[in-house]
Amino acid sequence: MLDSMLFVLMFVVVVGIFSQWLAWRIRMPAIVLMSIVGLLIGPILGLVNPQESLGELFSPLISLAVAIILFEGSLNLDFREVRSFSKPLTRIVTLGAFIAWIAGSLAAHYIAGLSVAVAFVIGGLFIVTGPTVILPLLRQAKLKSRTAAILKWEGIVVDPFGALLAVFAFEAIKFINGDESFTSFLLFFTGSIFAGGLGWLFGWVLGKMFEKGQIPEYLKAPVVFAVVLLVFVFSDVIMHETGLLAVTAMGITMANMHIASINDMRHFKENISVLLVSSIFVMLTASLDPSILLEIFNPQIVLFVLAMLFIVRPLSIWLSTIGTDLMNNEKILIGWIAPRGIVALTVSGYFATVLQESGYEDAEMLTALTFALVFATVIFHGFSIGWVAKKLKLVATEKPGVLIVGGNAFTAELALSLLNEKMDVLVVDNSWEQLRYARKLGVPTYAGDILSEQTEYSLDLAPFPKMIAATEMDAYNALICSNFVVELGRDALYQTASSNVSESEYHPSIGGKILFNSSANIYDLTELVLKGFVIRKTNITEQYDYNQYLDARAKDSTLLYILRADGTLKFFTTKMELSANPGDLVVSLTPPTHILESNNDNTSPSKG
Template sequence: MLDSLLFQISLIVFLGILSQWLAWRFNIPAIVIMSFAGLLVGPVLHLFDPSESFGAIFNPLISLAVAIILFEGSLSLDFREIRGFRKPIFRIATVGAFVAWILGSLAAHYLAGLSLPVAFVIGGLFIVTGPTVIIPLLRQAKLKERPASILKWEGIVVDPFGALLALFAFNVVLFLDGHSTGTALLAFFAASLFAVILGVGIGFGLGLILERGIIPEYLKSPTVFAFVLIAFAISDAVMHETGLLAVTAMGMIMANMHLSSIRDMRHFKENVSVLLISSVFVMLTASLSLDTLLSILDWHLLLFVLAMMFIVRPLSIFIATINTGIPVNEKILIGWIAPRGIVALTVSGFFATVLVDAGYEDGQLLTALTLALVFATVIVHGFSISWLADKLGLTATKEAGVLLVGGSPFTALLGKELQDLGKPVMIMDRNWQELRDARRVGVPSLAGDVLSEQTEYSVDLTPYEKMIVATPDDAYNALICSSFVPELGRENIYQTTMHMNNPHDYRKSLGGKLLFEATQDIHHLNELVEAGYVLRRTSVTEKYTYEQFMRAKDNTTIPLFVLRSDGALSFFVNGKVRNVEDGDSIISLVSPAIKEARIQERLEQEREKQTTPKD
């Protein structure tokens, strides 16, 4: 069975997605689990070797996957996102990359023992980070907007330039050693320029075609990916490694054309990217030999890795961000986080071969050197990014916040309770007047449409892991919920129940989970709040269980959510909530009569205590 290529492909995809799920379930960096999964089935257990099984198509498959991943990442590079910090990103991608190249090359020569020609080739390659490793880490760490954007932009923009810089250094080395003429250098610059023109031309032309409706909706995603692959293949055929530059230019042009079609395809592209990243990491690590793994334990290589992590990267970032307005804590985080990934692994294999063929025998060390740096940075940076961001005050939030869509007396009351519990909360509404109750009680509010493109680039929604949609428009509620399912997950999206007079039922195909009870739509909830209903907290203990609470409550009490003992929130859906345990608290909407009765009961208990004679 293991000899079956079909089974091996299926196993690779399965292991990749399983790694992603384990990373989500146990809050562990996904790239770490994917790397270990590949090592386990490859060099450790020797179940199969993808490079051997796939044969001649192994490298082309990896290259095409990297092209799609890089294109998908570059589609998120909208210049509106970095309106306030373009300068540091430009400086890091230029000055920072140049400093990292020089220092990294010197470290490879003096610490790893490589010859200067080989050192400058590999030093150029090691300026890359890339979306395959940065995006999963950013998703895990939940950084504040500016450091997250800087790391993302650097990873995507610098990725193709790392391969090009290594290619440039290789051509310069051959020229200086007399192995080639100046024509080869001119050909390099011409091929790079051609890649940019090709990417820009295809991106702009394809964008116009998509917007004019020349391509039917069901063919748009396949057409985009077909053009990505052909742009990469044409450019790479002209000169190896320039294809990455072409697809990056193509993606950035289309991202800044603000195409509605691209926005519609975003979730499909993200799903494809996750699948490819997972599979490629498993394939690459499973293809390694045990000898190659053992060779990275050489102390020269380990010393080089330490220098790259603790000297080269921080120094290049601090030099590049001088007079850019970036605070020290952000410089420290950005200067520490630089995991290398797929591009470094794939491109280093190409340069190891061509350098050895050109007579540089120490080029054979490139694979081991790259592996040492990739594994060290992926593991160390993967496990440290959240901790360091927290220590530096750069985490968006520790608590899982709640975004309430729809201003009303009820959402203001609920938002105030969540705020008092220490949860990040914000109320949004298209109408500024509808937010008057939120402003009155001091709950953060924002006038705007949560579905608008302007909100996407001007409002940081990172702190809010849960969304409650409670506008009077049932169809609008369902549309919002469906739009945010890919970002937040269906289990974190709620909406108030449909209005009793609404003839349409969106529950089977659209919308989020229906909150509270079937009869409690937003109109009724607002009426109750305006009638004086208040929130009451009930503690669940061994003596007073959740079952007792549910039996004892009357018809006027509406349980809203459970505050878990660990601080998590669980909202009642269709009148039910799961696994309420001792130490949890139930927050309910109760009538003022019940509140008054409880107060009167407590007063009588206090009076009895005072009048009871002491022994």
């Protein structure tokens, strides 16, 4: 075994990040691969045991990582977004979470055999579903928007509060059992209020400093990182176990201040938290004792996992949504999909230590119990969500929705033409100003970086199986297409021609398909629209075939796409020769004065 502390830290970080990358490449939930890799290097092959190698540093590192992970979750809890959803969501994250806590705790006590205290603590923690695992599943399944929104926001809203509920359950059980006096119990609640106030104060002060420009750009991420650690440790020193509440309150406060530079904090989250999630998860699984690993197959644990899957989750959803407008098929799917993720496993490790130190010896099986639930839910839900959604007819429409990255006059007109054909369309750009063309035409828009992890939390990409990168930065277009190859496939990724790279110099392995023709870069296309060129649509019929259309069209027009009679969307590219059949619709960018020698030109200039 390699016992060097420096080697173990390096090895865990490298293996964790490699697992994330490999999961991205093969389109699997990263948590599955991290579980497998952690088990291989730890209890199976015995290469490393982080808990033994790090010694007394192991628990503090886990605790600090959990604090940052919970801050990450709470930083996404913008109440404006939550309020915009319907009644079922509110019921699920309140009454549903409470029912899941009670039912899960009873299952842990009566089925898994845990003591009441340990059962109610772990039952509180298991209400979380976690955005780190639910979002990849939603992209994979392409659910209808309402169902996807409920699952996504349940994960974001409930995720930060699972650990807090576990803390309160732990203190309440100790008081009921007489392990603490009423004064001690009251002191804990006082400390909790103090922790919440401390988190709010630091979050508000830091947010104001961001707003007033009192922190330079290069220091924003380090300052946030430092303050999160300060708030967690200071609160935990004042009253043990309240640090998690403090950092959660801090994150919620900053999320709802709607700070203009909030993306800087999310940039911090996307770098530090991904590293921590990868490393800590591998550390925990690699530290599992082989006997605990074997304990996963204990009949009591297996029955508990089955109860959580088939009784607790469906029961909480069905009871909490009585009287709402949620359809039965939606209840079935939501009641089935509840993958637990990194927060559940890391926080359970934290509480396993705390509970054992308090004399609850059965808490030693918490890690095995949690790992069994996490792995089972990720595997079962990950591989079944698409099939179940199709059976329940909850898959998004088969119409080929298109997400267009890049706000300008041309993309706005292109999006409007697709929107008029009843397709899902969205124009995304970093700049709110650049989206003015699309907003003027009534085209849906989103201001933000498509490559930002935050976009995954706030934007449902499921309705858009095709993507066009049409910004004014050629390298950025290629980067976007490369980033989404694994999720969408290269055949669904397009980019406009480069303004400074010839077609012969273009490398298809680092970008998407080149749209239209090699000379139609985004600058030229935008200029044509501003000069008055319009998007026209022409029906191909038996009497007026595709060859006649090509002969009649203006020579300086640009062929854009063909909408097949069966609803299939095909874009013209430099590498593909398309042909239209009777019943198809051919769309092109045409001079405004040109009139086809046919009555099949069925669309007027799309100026909204």
